[in-house]
Amino acid sequence: MTKSDFFSLVRDMRNAQREYFRTRSKDSLRRSKALEKQVDEALSGQATLFDELNGGEG
Numbered sequence: 001m002t003k004s005d006f007f008s009l010v011r012d013m014r015n016a017q018r019e020y021f022r023t024r025s026k027d028s029l030r031r032s033k034a035l036e037k038q039v040d041e042a043l044s045g046q047a048t049l050f051d052e053l054n055g056g057e058g
Helices: 003-023 026-044 046-053
Strands: none
Touching: 003 026
16 A cells, blocks of 8 residues: 555545544444544554655665
8 A cells, every 4th residue: 555545545534534423324434434444454564554654764
């Protein structure tokens, strides 16, 4: 995952969270949770992700 992909994913997650807290709809909650899971999965490989975010500097 590139840093651009990661930042887009986090942005989408935050937008979904805001939508849920604004509407409290079940669909918004499902979308928010799904995106949170994707972010969590991206962070589970955080050593590689953070290396990519730092331009490959270890």
